Amino acid sequence: MNPAPDNNQTQTQEVGMDKFDVVVVGARCAGSTLAMQLARQGLSVCVAEKTGALGDKPSTHLFTASGTAVLERLGVLDDVLAAGATRLRTMQFRVNDVAIPSQMDTEILGTTLGIRREVLDNVLAEHAAKAGADVRLGCPVDGVLIDDGRVAGVATSSGPVHADLVIGADGAHSTVSKAVGAEEYLTIPGNYIPMWSFFEGANPKFDLVFGVKNGCNIVAPRLDNGLYNVQLGFPMSSADAVLADRQTNFDDALSMCPELVDAVLGATRVGPLRMYRRWHGYFRTPVGPGWALLGDAGHFKDPALGQGMADAFRHGEQLAEGIVRGLGGGDIERELLEWWRWRDADSFEMYFASHFMGDAEIAYTWFNALGQTMLKRPDTAGRILQMLSLRDVKPRHALGRNMSLKTAYIAPRLIKDMSQIVPTMLSLDLHLTRILRFATAYPGHPLGARRYRRLRKLPKEATRA
Numbered sequence: 017m018n019p020a021p022d023n024n025q026t027q028t029q030e031v032g033m034d035k036f037d038v039v040v041v042g043a044r045c046a047g048s049t050l051a052m053q054l055a056r057q058g059l060s061v062c063v064a065e066k067t068g069a070l071g072d073k074p075s076t077h078l079f080t081a082s083g084t085a086v087l088e089r090l091g092v093l094d095d096v097l098a099a100g101a102t103r104l105r106t107m108q109f110r111v112n113d114v115a116i117p118s119q120m121d122t123e124i125l126g127t128t129l130g131i132r133r134e135v136l137d138n139v140l141a142e143h144a145a146k147a148g149a150d151v152r153l154g155c156p157v158d159g160v161l162i163d164d165g166r167v168a169g170v171a172t173s174s175g176p177v178h179a180d181l182v183i184g185a186d187g188a189h190s191t192v193s194k195a196v197g198a199e200e201y202l203t204i205p206g207n208y209i210p211m212w213s214f215f216e217g218a219n220p221k222f223d224l225v226f227g228v229k230n231g232c233n234i235v236a237p238r239l240d241n242g243l244y245n246v247q248l249g250f251p252m253s254s255a256d257a258v259l260a261d262r263q264t265n266f267d268d269a270l271s272m273c274p275e276l277v278d279a280v281l282g283a284t285r286v287g288p289l290r291m292y293r294r295w296h297g298y299f300r301t302p303v304g305p306g307w308a309l310l311g312d313a314g315h316f317k318d319p320a321l322g323q324g325m326a327d328a329f330r331h332g333e334q335l336a337e338g339i340v341r342g343l344g345g346g347d348i349e350r351e352l353l354e355w356w357r358w359r360d361a362d363s364f365e366m367y368f369a370s371h372f373m374g375d376a377e378i379a380y381t382w383f384n385a386l387g388q389t390m391l392k393r394p395d396t397a398g399r400i401l402q403m404l405s406l407r408d409v410k411p412r413h414a415l416g417r418n419m420s421l422k423t424a425y426i427a428p429r430l431i432k433d434m435s436q437i438v439p440t441m442l443s444l445d446l447h448l449t450r451i452l453r454f455a456t457a458y459p460g461h462p463l464g465a466r467r468y469r470r471l472r473k474l475p476k477e478a479t480r481a
């Protein structure tokens with residue numbers, strides 16, 4: 017990997033001009049993996065990454081199986097394992113007082129890993145460089161270059177870099193998305209605050225604990241090199257009270273969950289308690305003339321189900337194929353439009369499922385009914401695992417399974433605890449309204465299909481830049 021060239025240096029591809037087929041902005045899971053695939057196909061690729069070193073970043077560090085499957089296809093998985101990633105083989109679903117232990121059979125569920133981003137992302141960036149991409153760390157992008165109504169490169173602190181296509185893989189606060197005026201749609205507010213703590217010397221009985229307890233959602237995976245992470249999501253409505261003494265509130269919530277208490281008994285906390293306060297779920301228009309957005313730059317969902325990285329890998333794999341066809345003599349605009357449509361069709365259900373399962377404000381009656389159904393009918397738990405891992409079962413088939421049994425569990429609970437009637441009805445109303453909104457926006461629906469007809473022009477402000 018290279019440091020950014022200085023202003024006066026003339027670089028590579030075309031004499032007198034720093035010019036590539038593709039510039040990728042951002043060198044983590046979305047950016048490096050795409051760059052690696054494009055470079056292997058013979059395209060000239062520059063990766064511009066703001067930071068000088070790919071360190072820690074907000075994450076639960078749970079790497080689900082549909083993403084590891086992409087790395088296996090790319091021949092990178094062995095190096096990720098060699099870097100210390102832990103294979104997660106056992107799991108406990110915790111749904112308030114109900115506990116459902118599960119084996120994660122790799123034959124059915126693929127490989128799910130725990131690995132910190134500072135370890136994973138460096139393996140990916142090294143593979144991008146090895147494939148021939150010019151990976152420039154410490155090279156922040158300030159904006160895009162425009163030529164004749166198309167994006168034609170990026171402006172970096174070390175000078176312009178020209179390209180036929182610019183990929184913004186620069187995360188949720190994407191500079192590229194702002195520069196091209198990418199619009200957000202189907203947004204959902206974040207309704208909890210994830211807080212997490214790393215432990216050394218933990219002894220968890222389960223490689224992964226997942227679920228909800230006393231109004232907090234839980235994701236707790238074993239990570240690389242003997243580390244353990246406990247992430248708890250606190251309802252946004254109690255944010256001020258929780259943040260007033262966050263460490264005590266975190267420890268109190270952890271102490272309510274028996275498998276977490278056992279896991280961290282005698283363990284040492286590593287580093288400060290981390291949190292991520294302001295977030296929301298969104299899709300952004302991810303394509304336009306001369307540009308595309310990948311990973312969080314174009315789409316962010318509730319992190320409760322740990323699907324963000326897997327999405328970045330799967331969407332990147334599909335995008336790489338379209339770019340190679342499009343820049344190799346095909347119609348790049350058509351390829352980008354088709355990819356956008358595919359990305360949304362691929363993501364809508366999981367986007368909704370993540371917000372539903374991560375909903376720390378949801379009436380407890382819903383989760384209890386789900387927990388009791390999983391206990392009674394192991395096929396429900398099995399399908400949810402398939403939905404989360406290789407994603408070969410759709411959320412509607414996993415969460416909608418045994419619906420009559422779930423409803424049967426809710427009714428007596430409401431009779432016993434009448435204070436839950438209003439919250440249960442309100443969350444039913446909220447989630448049904450969301451389902452309707454998504455169903456009509458779905459690319460296969462006549463109304464939804466309109467979104468994907470043509471590439472939007474760049475906004476006037478961008479064209480003037």
Ligand SMILES: Cc1cc2nc3c(=O)[nH]c(=O)nc-3n(C[C@H](O)[C@H](O)[C@H](O)COP(=O)(O)OP(=O)(O)OC[C@H]3O[C@@H](n4cnc5c(N)ncnc54)[C@H](O)[C@@H]3O)c2cc1C
Nearest residue numbers: 042045046066075076077078157186187311312319324325
């Ligand atoms: C609290 C939390 C927990 C999560 N837990 C999980 C989990 O357990 N599992 C999971 O799969 N997903 C999880 N996610 C989601 C996951 O982190 C993201 O989906 C993933 O990081 C997306 O990767 P990316 O490469 O698109 O973006 P990022 O990882 O954000 O990388 C973007 C890169 O672009 C660089 N960049 C930004 N601006 C510029 C610029 N102007 N010029 C040059 N470079 C720039 C940044 O420095 C960064 O390196 C979590 C998210 C949050 C917030």
